[in-house]
Amino acid sequence: MTAVSRNILLSAAAAAALMIGAPALAGVHDHACADAACETELLFQEAQSGGGAGDASLASPRYGTWGFDRSGMDASVKPGDDFFKYANGAWDARTEIPADRARYGNFDKLSELSENRVRAILDEAAAGRLADPDAAKIGAAYTSFMDEATVEALDARPIAPALAEIRKVKSRDEFTGLMGKANTTGFASILPVFISIDAKAPTRYAVMTATGGLTLPDRDYYLAPAFAEKKAAYQAYVEKILTMIGWDAPAASAKAIVDFETRLAEASWTRAERRDRDKTYNPATLAELQALTPGYDWNRYLAGTELPKVDRFIVTTNTAFPKFAKVYGETPLPTLKAWQAFRVADDAAPLLSKRFADAAFEFHNKTLQGQPEQRPRWKRAVAFTNQAVGESVGRVYVARYFPPESKAKMDDLVANIRTAMKARIEKLDWMGPETKGRALDKLAKFTVKIGYPEEWRDYSALTLDPKDLYGNAHRANAFEWRRNVARLNGPVDKKEWGMTPQRVNAYYNFANNEIVFPAAILQAPFFDPDADPAINYGGIGGVIGHEISHGFDDQGRKSDGDGVLRDWWTAEDAAKFNAQAQKLGAQYSAFEPLPGAKVNGQLTMGENIGDMGGLSLGLDAYHASLDGKPAPVIEGFTGDQRVFLGWAQVWRQKQRDDALRQQVVSDPHSPSYYRVNGTIRNLDGWYTAFDVKPDDSLYVAPVDRVRIW
Template identity: 80%
Template sequence: MTRFTRKFLLSATATAALALSSQAQAADGHDHTCADQACETALLFADTPSASGAAAATSLESPKYGTWGFDLSGMDRSVKPGDDFFKFANGTWDKTTEIPSDRVRWGNFNKLRELSDARLHAILEEAKAGKLQDPDAAKIAAGYAAYMDEALAEKLDAKPIAPELAQIRKIKSRDEFTALMGKANTTGFSSILPVFISIDAKAPTKYAVMSGTGGLGMPDRDYYLQAAFAEKKAKYQAYVQQLLTMIGWQNPADSAKAVVDFETRLAEASWTRVERRDRDKTYNPMTPAELAAYTPGFDWNRYLAATELPKVDRVVVTTNTAFPKFAKVYGETPLETLKAWQAFHVADGAAPLLSKRFVDAHFEFRQKELAGQPEQQARWKRAAQFMDQSIGESIGRVYVARYFTPDSKAKMDDLVANIRTAMRERIEKLEWMGPETKAQAQDKLAKFTVKIGYPVMWRDYAKLELKPNDLYGNAVRTGAFQWRRNVARLDQPVDKREWGMTPQTVNAYYNFANNEIVFPAAILQPPFFDPDADPAINYGGIGGVIGHEISHGFDDQGRKSDGDGVLRDWWTAEDNAKFKAQADKLGAQYSAFEPLPGSKLQGGLTMGENIGDLGGLSLGLDAYHASLKGKPAPVIDGLTGEQRVFLGWAQVWREKYRDEALRQQVVTGPHSPAYYRVNGTIRNIPGWYEAWDVKAGDKLYVAPEDRVRIW
């Protein structure tokens, strides 16, 4: 994934997902979660298409699991369920599964991502052969041809970025450099204070211009500041020097040290990821005049003029207290260092799109060093992923016609309705919440919007130009297209029909401002959803996912918006205190988990996702019970209905990591590793104890008074 992909995400409507970890950061060191930009979405899984397996999938058909939706052969029945439920459900799979050599992790999400890539590849090849019937077929063919033309990339080498490097070299003043950073959304340049457009959290029928802090080339501020990452920091400096040498930058060794020292000062001034999660603290509207006074020496008028924005009278600042510190560092840094910093980031962002020496250098540091990935992915897969990011809804239109049936959509509608009913009943029965807050919560739940499969209105790419012989230009034009599209609708009402993901994305999300849950077509297949599977498996799989996204509307940050998506406090003080007490207890549980020696989870960082998991599985179990309509659940292969719900949840989270990728996730990821999404979740659900006869003395046992019940 390139820096241009990062820009697509930053300029899009923000969302919240069920994602597992920040693979985007594992891939290229950039923050694709928009945490610093106060993204308003919660993902199910933070996977990106940046590191696919080496071989093409042998089939374009959806996978199947066992005879009734669960892979019994992957269990390890020698493990006691109450001691380690993840290993009980997945232990044999874990022992016998190898992570592909061009993957940093492997599991069921990745398996479906592999399938999605293979399907996209088939569509792209048809377009290349002139056989694809779609209004955008020519653009798809041109973009794909450009990516696959490796010979041309070798011939051009660094020439595609030569004009931008020349612009950097010509800069004579700091004000000129400020204006150059203002072009970050329409060029290959970067900014330390990126500007983007998102839904206004306190007026969600409108869009707002926003700004946050950026400028770091490593995955997180901790990589610059913690002694545990000193070796990574040294390797990063060597990588900066390598790229500066490759583009012929003057004094590459000294310049690289100066660049890393500059970024280290920015890291010191940056907010932590836990701080950046607080939606109350990341909403700080300012006028350009107020911004200028707040950041002495940073010319906001010149900067905003260069962004192609119309004259704006308001910018919502996210990490506000960091802004004066960033301005101070910026003002004290020599212009030559700033120019070297910009040149490096241009080369780093473009490297995957240039010649082999750039591609290899980027891979060696971004994937191999930072995430432990041994082998580069196949070029056709990188091409498929690039095209997904650039013209993804046009490709998605073809994908949906081939791979998503009306029957699947209808059955998903029923499942969502059942999970919503379960949530409504859980809210009503909450013992810790008072009637006033309950009424507000029920109103919010009633106003949820549900999107399943694909958009009702496909994106118009008429203004996007993709050329068959200009890969880097295609990336730049795609980023500029996305930015200008958002700028053009600044004064228009928010388009509630818009999606934050393509249909072929294996993920799901909740959008705070739109109060909506979204399930792309690609995740609606086994092991998450199988129309032919035992219902208990579906309730534990996609039912838990649906419940997870619904629960995001009521997690520690989602609960801050009302049913209309407005960021406001609708809680009584007493109920707020009770919620916080339970959330803090859950955070303490997760902060005690230590995936690697000396590397503990951050309960405050993963709080929203942990609440989503706990609520999601609880809702899936309740909805399954309701679906029985008072009849006893059938026993299948000696397993009760309740047991199969928990097994369905555990099967979804079959996942293995390379140590470096896992370490990076602990530092940067809002999601707990898969192992804890199983064991950390089930130990708080009373039904799990009953289903598996878990007793005091079992390793996962938590006394009833210490279990967390939020929703």
Template identity: 60%
Template sequence: MKTLWLGAASAAVLISTAAPALAADLPDLSQTPRMGPWGFDMAGRDTAVAPTQDFFDYANGTYLKTLEIPADRSRYGAFDALQELSQARMRAVSEKAAANKAATGDEAKLGAFYRSFMDEAAVNALGAKPLASDLAAVRAVKTREEMAGLMGASMRKFGGSFFGAYVHDDAKDPEKYTAYLAQGGLGLPDRDYYLEERFKAQKAAYEAYVAKMLTLAGWEKPAENAKAIVALETEIAKVSWTRAEQRDDDKTYNPFEIAQLEQYAPGFAWKQYLAGANLAKATRVVVAENTAFPKIAAIYAKTPIETLKAWSAFNVVDQAAPYLSKDFDQANYEFRSKTLSGQPVQQPRWKRGVSAADNNIGEALGKLYVEAYFPADSKAKMEALVSDIRTAMKARIDKLDWMSPATKVKAQEKLAKFRVKIAYPDKWRDYSALSVKDGDLYGNMERAAAFEWDYRAARLGGPVDDDEWGMTPPTINAYYSSTKNEIVFPAAILQPPFFDPQGDPAVNYGGIGGVIGHEITHGFDDQGRKSDGDGKLTDWWTAEDAAKFNAQAAKFGKQYAAVEVLPGAHINGELTMGENIADLGGLLLALDAYHVSLGGKPAPVIDGMTGDQRVFLGWAQVWRGKYREDRMRQQLVTDPHSPPKYRVQTPIKNIDAFYEAFGVKPGDGMYIAPAERVRIW
């Protein structure tokens, strides 16, 4: 699933955070703040900076100079401000459900879930007691076979595994579900944190954190076991694939019969693992990082059983910590958020509560959210915009001078088969089988995890549900699914600065139009292009066309790799390739669609800005924001999206219309010679 953005849950400054439980002072949240009278924040520009020298700073500089990242956040910007509103709305919906004693069905479950999270006194009173059963299961393990079964069972509750399992659409048979396996075993954000000198301090802090969590849980020899755990994970990191390698859809599709897998990666009890995960009926699995599997299995086989048990115990505690008493929760925050991301202050409990509800019973919450806050006419307006962008992509494919007629036919077939989902699902999830209890936060979290896992595991081998959504309506994001060949836009993103129903069309094309184009282009990025119109992973390109595409993609990757965001920290052009291509394609499509929307008439000039200038400003406004340094360094290693500034700067340097709109000349900071500009979609 290719997303527009991957980010942490955000903070809110829109409402009071003083009340420890249910608040009665929530403001009116029905209106979304607008970005100026026609949709762009003109006061946020820095006109002392020429757009020809640094367009991002020109468009956003004054806003950024005065912007302070809230203490409970590691980044802040346009996305986050909108996420604040979404969180505040989720809070209002959740607290209304929690206060409604007559609630039934999903509303009652949401209310009970939120009340259990907000009852901090009850959680603190329990201390480590909720862990007892899960840690007893770890202590009872006697053999590596039993440990593999426990690792499988961790898919359904708190815990960890050296290998991750999931059930998903089969990339080469996308009408049915299959079981996938992927590398795992690491507690730090990426393999680089174990292997690179620049993350030495974070690795040392991680060992101290492991020891602290084992101590809180009452596990024996915490310091000694912490040292062994970090050494174990370092060995796993050495043989793990990089994130850039994990992006390759061809190389990560490796089907194995279970008997074949046992021979290929001996030393790990695969059948026991799958049985523990309720996947015993699986006769075939698709392995992602295939060459890493025998190496990780060999590490597992040689690791002392007591170290494996300590590792498993730590994973239970680490994952459960946010739902335990304050000593666990605070230790988790201190390392996971403060040390790794630079976030100075823990988020208020209500923010974490609505995020937990969204993550675990998101469609129950989302249905109430849509009923309360989503204007019905926005869906129709979005459908029209999507149609415009699709038309622009059709025309752009026809005009490509580097693609052969044969491949163009296949590309048009794929585009014609795109499915579109807007705002919310046509059918909502049924949570009637999920048990949610007051005063049992830990149990609610584990039951919700088991409910979700078993729901997906039960579908193994069955037909794919094309109506299913991969995001909830309150999510500020969007995505493209290659196996479903669909683009999806949750309700919450259909607001300023992305989409303003009262705003200038040019800004809307630059905002939500660029997002729509971004998701459509994902179907034709360096990985999305490998799947056909039916979502099947197959090669539908001529060899010559593929070579031309790859040459342009490599050229584009070098532009990003040349950017040093922080001292010694560059953008990974291979890791971010798909998102970078989607940004470029998305903005090109937004421009094309805006031109068509004019119907041959000249674009109006608003506040001295031409139509094309306003499209580019609309795109730049979406990405304005700041990061704390630790968070940025983490993003550069883990996130397939480039930092916000370069989601603006680098694509537009490759768009001829930008040069015409702002008069960019050789020698300007935003100039790239025509021969060096990337021409993909």
């Protein structure tokens, strides 16, 4: 795994950056863990373009008078023909994506709010006015990024030692040793190691290893004809970076690098394959790992990792390992060295002078995602500081922006959604009593984390220098890695969070059997204590239900109530579940957001099940909250209609075409349009609420609707 990446500035929600044990500032394009191995399911994969344009108020937003923005609707569209446009069409028509974004919607709007709030905190820290034990560290991280004059004067000097070390390599074994230092330096690895919770023994940590080495967003960018232009642009970019650092024969080296990564891409598992938690759990001794990769010296590699003596590894994409070893053994050393030099410079580019940062932006953001403009420096500085000392920033954020009453109301909502899930499990007609009992046991054992951690991270061992941006990134990365190495043989920290409170997202962790809701998402349009309850049940209620449903999706269902990866289903019930899941996958695989770019129903399976279950539970819980009384009608909308509108409002989003194409090949979440239209068409309650008829475009016959939870 690379230690420093442009992605630390882009607020990417890569699973590798969220799993326990992942370096805090790690990049996403090494695929450092097979997705299933990361043990975390996000509500939303945040766009890699980061913050939007303009200052915003620090006050929480409001939507209309009862929690829904009616001005964003397009009432000329029949709900049964296109519910997304019915609920959001006017908003879509009038909204322009900010120039420094590849995507914009309600998640992004809240992210802007969080970003502005954090900026105010960081400005105080940099000025010496912040009262917090880590104020100096917060200020140093932020100041080092904002000190553009120093960064400009240093130009490429920060990476000169790493490039010199690469040049000194005389053998393939030496190069293997160099890759072993990836978790504490700027080097990259094709077979990265990381530390995560052991899926079959979730009270302990395990050393895991996976395939990596790719720079482009997905293997399809190397192999699919649809991305041929992007691949050609990538080769030109590699040549440009090599030229900027003075590497020998940049044009020839660039071609060799792309050819090398293309061979790795051919050997890599698809993202859908990497979701399978059974197939990605392959324990191996060091000798077995060595036998799996002939010619790849693991002893030499591990010597650089700072790991203690380890003889048990979890190999994720195991069948790809021999292929990677073969490619590695057949690639000339000069090509490997050029690849490593490029990766060092490419990952460091956002932390270097303007010529490097601009070059990286032009390719990674503008070419790959269609984002016209680079973000202002302060926004990139906010993202950097959040990654380096995020929990210290979060401690201040929570004190200012998360009132205790919000936490109390969330406790009640979660309890109501759990009750709804219990009732659903008990009433399932396709599940037998044995599996039901185990499912109910798992539900009862869910841990809920709301707002912020009980214990804040101790950054006392981390040194940050206001004049050393590049060094700060590496020290923060190494700090995180060493923190996890130190606890490798100890018990799993069940109190740890995989997100900071200022993050606008939520997640379910398989191994801990926990659902987590950071403070920043607990605001409108997701949660507004003054809004109509139906809107909250469609918004945050759907989100809570989504995360609970992850515990019972196609991968979450593989762990029991204690987080142990094991098969607790009867064969008959598992077959019935899989039949419905495949039916859902086929529905989503038919969606084509852009010509030639279809949703991958297998890759997005877990999120689609989460959405369908989440909205169903939100509706059920709303019904229960009425205590048998009729729901009020507000401005002509029934209670059920408002629940569905609340869900649709959450997913208001626009996206640039290139970013959308990237999403459908690399993101386990369906595009937002289908998180509305793809979800509601399977829910009987939606048909009743909006009187949807067989001749409506979204209509699915009852027999063909997917019914899981």
